Amino acid sequence: MYLKMPGWYYDKKELRNSPSAQDGIDFKTEMRYRKEGARLIIDTGSRMDLGYNTMATGVVYYHRFYMFHSFKQFPRYVTACCCLFLAGKVEETPKKCKDIIKTARNLLTDHKFATFGEDPKEEVMTLERILLQTIKFDLQVEHPYQYLLKYAKCLKGDKVKLQKMVQMAWTFVNDSLCTTLALQWEPEIIAVALMYLAGKLSKFEVVDWIGRTAKHLRWWDMFVEDVTMDLLEDICHQVLDLYSHTDSANTPDSPPLQPNKSIQQLPPNAQRTSNGQEKAVSP
Amino acid sequence: MATLTDGLKEWNNVSGHDRVKRQLSVSSDSKLLDEDIREETKVILRPRKPPRPKSEVLLNQGTDHRRTKRYSAFGGDSPFGKSEAYIKLEQLGEGSYATVYKGFSNLQNQVVALKEIRLQEEEGAPFTAIREASLLKELKHANIVTLHDIVHTRETLTFVFEYVHTDLSQYLERHSGGLDPRNVRLFLFQLLRGLSYCHKRLVLHRDVKPQNLLISEIGELKLADFGLARAKSVPSHTYSHEVVTLWYRPPDVLLGSTEYSTSLDMWGVGCIFVEMITGMAIFPGVRDTYDQLDKIFKVLGTPTEEDWTGVTRLPGYKLHRIGQYKPRRLGLCWPRLHDVVNGEAMASALLQLDPLKRLGAEEAMTHRYFDGLPRKLLELPDEVNVISRSVDYLVLAPIQNAASARCSFMRLVMGERDADSAYTI
Numbered sequence: 001m002y003l004k005m006p007g008w009y010y011d012k013k014e015l016r017n018s019p020s021a022q023d024g025i026d027f028k029t030e031m032r033y034r035k036e037g038a039r040l041i042i043d044t045g046s047r048m049d050l051g052y053n054t055m056a057t058g059v060v061y062y063h064r065f066y067m068f069h070s071f072k073q074f075p076r077y078v079t080a081c082c083c084l085f086l087a088g089k090v091e092e093t094p095k096k097c098k099d100i101i102k103t104a105r106n107l108l109t110d111h112k113f114a115t116f117g118e119d120p121k122e123e124v125m126t127l128e129r130i131l132l133q134t135i136k137f138d139l140q141v142e143h144p145y146q147y148l149l150k151y152a153k154c155l156k157g158d159k160v161k162l163q164k165m166v167q168m169a170w171t172f173v174n175d176s177l178c179t180t181l182a183l184q185w186e187p188e189i190i191a192v193a194l195m196y197l198a199g200k201l202s203k204f205e206v207v208d209w210i211g212r213t214a215k216h217l218r219w220w221d222m223f224v225e226d227v228t229m230d231l232l233e234d235i236c237h238q239v240l241d242l243y244s245h246t247d248s249a250n251t252p253d254s255p256p257l258q259p260n261k262s263i264q265q266l267p268p269n270a271q272r273t274s275n276g277q278e279k280a281v282s283p
Numbered sequence: 284m285a286t287l288t289d290g291l292k293e294w295n296n297v298s299g300h301d302r303v304k305r306q307l308s309v310s311s312d313s314k315l316l317d318e319d320i321r322e323e324t325k326v327i328l329r330p331r332k333p334p335r336p337k338s339e340v341l342l343n344q345g346t347d348h349r350r351t352k353r354y355s356a357f358g359g360d361s362p363f364g365k366s367e368a369y370i371k372l373e374q375l376g377e378g379s380y381a382t383v384y385k386g387f388s389n390l391q392n393q394v395v396a397l398k399e400i401r402l403q404e405e406e407g408a409p410f411t412a413i414r415e416a417s418l419l420k421e422l423k424h425a426n427i428v429t430l431h432d433i434v435h436t437r438e439t440l441t442f443v444f445e446y447v448h449t450d451l452s453q454y455l456e457r458h459s460g461g462l463d464p465r466n467v468r469l470f471l472f473q474l475l476r477g478l479s480y481c482h483k484r485l486v487l488h489r490d491v492k493p494q495n496l497l498i499s500e501i502g503e504l505k506l507a508d509f510g511l512a513r514a515k516s517v518p519s520h521t522y523s524h525e526v527v528t529l530w531y532r533p534p535d536v537l538l539g540s541t542e543y544s545t546s547l548d549m550w551g552v553g554c555i556f557v558e559m560i561t562g563m564a565i566f567p568g569v570r571d572t573y574d575q576l577d578k579i580f581k582v583l584g585t586p587t588e589e590d591w592t593g594v595t596r597l598p599g600y601k602l603h604r605i606g607q608y609k610p611r612r613l614g615l616c617w618p619r620l621h622d623v624v625n626g627e628a629m630a631s632a633l634l635q636l637d638p639l640k641r642l643g644a645e646e647a648m649t650h651r652y653f654d655g656l657p658r659k660l661l662e663l664p665d666e667v668n669v670i671s672r673s674v675d676y677l678v679l680a681p682i683q684n685a686a687s688a689r690c691s692f693m694r695l696v697m698g699e700r701d702a703d704s705a706y707t708i
Contacts, residue, residue, distance in 0.1 A: 090414065132408065133364065139414075140421060
């Protein structure tokens with residue numbers, strides 16, 4: 001029936017058999033389109049002072065939309081703007097359609113902006129209806145951020161190191177939006193995986209945590225059940241892959257994500273929240 | 284802040300490779316794993332959530348893939364989501380941002396309520412509508428109105444709801460002088476049940492008032508109009524620029540507090556509880572916020588820092604605009620509260636000025652005021668109604684409507700049917 005909840009999670013085989021794939025777009029190109037659209041949502045949102053939740057929600061809509069439609073039929077930057085427009089309404093941080101377009105225009109080359117056609121606003125507004133139909137009014141989306149903060153509160157250990165670890169995990173969550181992880185795993189699992197990664201990289205080993213019982217082998221056993229190390233590693237690698245792609249030769253019209261760039265462009269809210277972390281982290 | 288490049292260097296050290304290798308599989312990269320975990324690593328199915336359903340796009344593969352993009356975008360062959368499926372009948376009323384019509388669904392062959400929202404030319408679907416739809420999709424409960432379908436056209440967005448024949452406001456008008464205490468108890472219990480379900484999901488209704496509580500022919504109560512739910516502010520005007528009533532708004536919000544929590548809805552519950560017993564709105568403010576506060580403080584007393592920490596720091600707490608009153612016993616203001624066992628205690632627990640002291644929905648369901656109801660009611664699954672036609676827990680059965688008498692009859696059945704307990708409401 002129409003209002004039945006669709007499943008919003010896909011396995012890797014399904015991701016490789018997306019509408020774009022069926023439309024003749026190779027996987028690598030599709031992943032680049034996904035990344036570029038997500039980037040535009042994040043960059044446009046940051047410039048408009050939108051919160052990290054609004055941007056993340058927009059990106060999730062974007063990824064979901066292209067599990068039903070092909071990039072050939074719906075140009076990615078128009079969709080990106082529309083997703084941010086809708087996410088603004090849902091997260092109660094509404095922005096005017098024309099302002100979103102204006103901001104995005106400044107971030108795009110004329111060539112890329114040409115996909116918006118003669119009446120960019122009409123293009124985005126028309127797409128809103130298609131977007132709502134496609135995602136079936138399933139607009140409430142959870143993100144890993146809240147879980148990151150929740151989990152961090154329970155971890156014991158050196159506060160400065162913990163802080164550093166959480167900050168790094170936060171950055172990974174931001175960057176994970178450019179992958180299809182949100183189409184694969186629940187936000188809780190992504191949060192665990194990226195905290196695990198940040199712990200490894202910042203050399204913060206979690207040895208004790210609040211609420212530990214004899215049954216718990218790892219801190220995340222308290223929050224998620226039966227998550228295998230294989231799964232965590234796979235999630236970490238999907239994020240790390242973002243930084244190792246340097247195939248710019250194939251993609252002259254869209255430079256790949258630079259690791260440095262991605263860090264500098266942390267949404268201001270993300271930093272604010274992470275700074276405000278001190279309180280949250282200390283028990 | 285740790286930069287990612289730092290991180291990557293360290294990562295390289297950890298993994299022992301010069302560069303980060305792409306798609307290292309766990310099995311090939313044992314350095315990532317501590318030996319102890321490795322031993323413990325078992326491939327276990329994750330029972331935390333049910334197996335994932337296949338996505339629709341893959342199930343429908345190949346069928347409507349070649350059709351035009353607009354066609355498939357709008358639901359393809361599904362009869363749902365199409366305006367032809369519904370016949371619009373008479374207008375039922377104006378909601379907070381929409382017009383509600385009675386309608387008929389050709390799909391389900393039943394009467395439905397059509398909530399029609401006009402789209403704004405400038406900004407598309409109004410965000411109240413968008414929020415209402417997305418929240419209602421997640422709220423499936425016997426005491427919350429069911430959303431059947433959504434029809435989205437260029438000019439309008441229409442929500443197709445189950446049709447419920449009246450609301451508590453009309454019901455109170457029809458049964459003036461107050462309702463039978465036993466029915467009050469059943470309505471209150473259902474209201475708390477619906478709200479407790481919302482509050483557990485951190486959804487605040489924010490506009491709890493008799494008009495938004497639908498009452499079915501058999502006495503089911505259903506929360507409706509989630510257009511304002513979980514909004515960050517409490518609005519002063521509806522979509523059609525009507526002023527939102529202040530009668531059910533709690534004193535903390537009237538005084539300008541913006542720390543909304545579930546206690547916001549509970550004040551309205553208290554007001555409605557007493558209103559059902561007495562038949563009259565208890566705080567019918569006529570002018571503005573301060574008139575509304577005056578009505579409240581005349582009964583409950585003007586709050587001070589001693590009985591409500593932080594009240595004097597609220598932006599609206601202005602001594603020259605607030606009258607000084609001593610609290611009165613609720614039973615003296617509304618003597619009919621004494622006709623009900625523990626009625627005054629319940630009213631008083633809900634109508635607490637300090638939001639932190641106000642009773643929560645879930646706690647309220649186990650208040651001694653409900654002692655006469657079967658305990659089993661607390662264990663009912665979400666989708667099961669308290670009121671039912673079958674001999675279950677409680678039956679509110681409509682007996683033949685006599686030509687003139689519009690009233691329904693309720694029969695309360697606890698454990699066994701007892702014809703003598705039938706009474707009029």
